[in-house]
Amino acid sequence: MTDPTDTTPATVPTALAVRDPYTFRELPAGATTSADGRPLPAGWSDSHVHCVAMAGARASGKSLYTAVMVKQLEQLAARFNRVVDAADISTQERYRSFYETPLYREMKHMPATPPASTADAYQRDPLIFSLGRWTGPDGVTRKHHLVFRDVAGEDLENLPTDPTELEFFRYADLVVFLFDPLRVPQIRTRLRGLIPPQAMSGGDPEDVLRNIFGLLGETRPKLAVTVSKFDTLQRLSETADGPWSQIMGNSGAAFRRDSGWSFDPADQWLLHLEIESLLRYMEADRLVNLINRDYVWAPGEAEPPALNPERWQYFAVSALGESPRGEQLSRHGIAPYRILDPVRSILSRWNVFETAGH
Numbered sequence: 621m622t623d624p625t626d627t628t629p630a631t632v633p634t635a636l637a638v639r640d641p642y643t644f645r646e647l648p649a650g651a652t653t654s655a656d657g658r659p660l661p662a663g664w665s666d667s668h669v670h671c672v673a674m675a676g677a678r679a680s681g682k683s684l685y686t687a688v689m690v691k692q693l694e695q696l697a698a699r700f701n702r703v704v705d706a707a708d709i710s711t712q713e714r715y716r717s718f719y720e721t722p723l724y725r726e727m728k729h730m731p732a733t734p735p736a737s738t739a740d741a742y743q744r745d746p747l748i749f750s751l752g753r754w755t756g757p758d759g760v761t762r763k764h765h766l767v768f769r770d771v772a773g774e775d776l777e778n779l780p781t782d783p784t785e786l787e788f789f790r791y792a793d794l795v796v797f798l799f800d801p802l803r804v805p806q807i808r809t810r811l812r813g814l815i816p817p818q819a820m821s822g823g824d825p826e827d828v829l830r831n832i833f834g835l836l837g838e839t840r841p842k843l844a845v846t847v848s849k850f851d852t853l854q855r856l857s858e859t860a861d862g863p864w865s866q867i868m869g870n871s872g873a874a875f876r877r878d879s880g881w882s883f884d885p886a887d888q889w890l891l892h893l894e895i896e897s898l899l900r901y902m903e904a905d906r907l908v909n910l911i912n913r914d915y916v917w918a919p920g921e922a923e924p925p926a927l928n929p930e931r932w933q934y935f936a937v938s939a940l941g942e943s944p945r946g947e948q949l950s951r952h953g954i955a956p957y958r959i960l961d962p963v964r965s966i967l968s969r970w971n972v973f974e975t976a977g978h
């Protein structure tokens with residue numbers, strides 16, 4: 621059985637595959653262009669590339685997560701005297717106009733991401749960031765890149781007629797599936813009066829998950845099942861509602877603490893168990909059972925494993941830290957919570973943002 625707190629990769633390959641940032645697929649060794657002939661950033665073929673795809677229903681928080689995750693990564697890098705920056709002009713421009721400007725300059729939330737088939741689908745190309753040079757568990761120092769794909773919830777609720785557009789999911793290293801707690805009627809009811817009224821949320825997360833499993837087929841990229849907008853649930857600790865205020869007010873729980881800038885596998889293991897029980901308590905049992913049955917339960921096993929962090933893990937995040945009022949974000953600013961945990965769960969295997977390299 622896998623030790624859930626051990627994040628060292630099972631095997632440390634000596635030669636890393638060159639990845640196509642557009643399709644996430646492997647390219648021939650030494651490739652300098654993508655499969656469709658676009659030039660790759662300098663030094664790409666010697667770099668370790670981590671490919672991440674966002675998933676979730678409409679309005680589950682994918683784009684805000686993306687915007688804030690990048691900012692947090694920049695701040696984390698600064699603590700290691702490193703720089704995280706856009707690896708191409710297109711990433712720089714799109715990140716600035718579609719993510720950074722609305723959120724950090726105009727302090728507004730962003731419009732729904734357009735379906736990939738539309739002309740203005742800015743997310744059709746990935747966001748590519750250079751993470752700097754890090755020494756891996758194999759003792760080799762190399763460049764690392766993060767390739768990040770935001771996706772329109774609309775495309776995941778109703779798969780496009782040509783599903784090859786979403787084929788990159790099959791080759792991702794990590795799929796971050798966001799679950800919006802405001803979709804749960806009992807949570808919405810309990811939060812009435814505690815948070816400003818929120819616009820109606822997107823489709824059924826279970827349908828989205830089934831669609832994603834359909835897209836993934838037999839492939840098993842790591843699935844980060846992530847409760848988004850966790851700030852809303854944290855407000856429940858202020859209610860007089862017995863069980864919910866007790867659960868959310870439990871000061872011993874891992875989810876009560878932000879992980880700060882550290883990433884601790886033991887803390888993540890606790891969080892995983894807590895979020896699984898929380899989902900069940902939210903009456904999202906079917907979602908948890910679906911994940912167990914269709915994703916984590918390998919043939920021949922008597923029951924699904926408690927955790928195999930190579931396969932799936934539960935997380936909780938908040939991009940904003942507080943609910944927006946209408947169009948406008950909170951005047952207190954953006955206070956992210958545990959935003960980097962899912963991404964760091966794959967980066968830490970390679971000691972990226974773990975130990976000082978060269």
Ligand SMILES: Nc1nc2c(ncn2[C@@H]2O[C@H](COP(=O)(O)OP(=O)(O)OP(=O)(O)O)[C@@H](O)[C@H]2O)c(=O)[nH]1
Pocket residue numbers: 676677678679680681682683684685729730731732733734771772773774848849850851852937938939940941942943944
């Ligand atoms: N309280 C709270 N609300 C959030 C948070 N993140 C997102 N939201 C709310 O959820 C709305 C939708 O967020 P988006 O990031 O645009 O959602 P999306 O998943 O990208 O949606 P599509 O592009 O339609 O797929 C935002 O406008 C906010 O109102 C959060 O961390 N906390």
Ligand SMILES: [Mg+2]
Pocket residue numbers: 682683684731732733770771772773
């Ligand atoms: Mg979006």
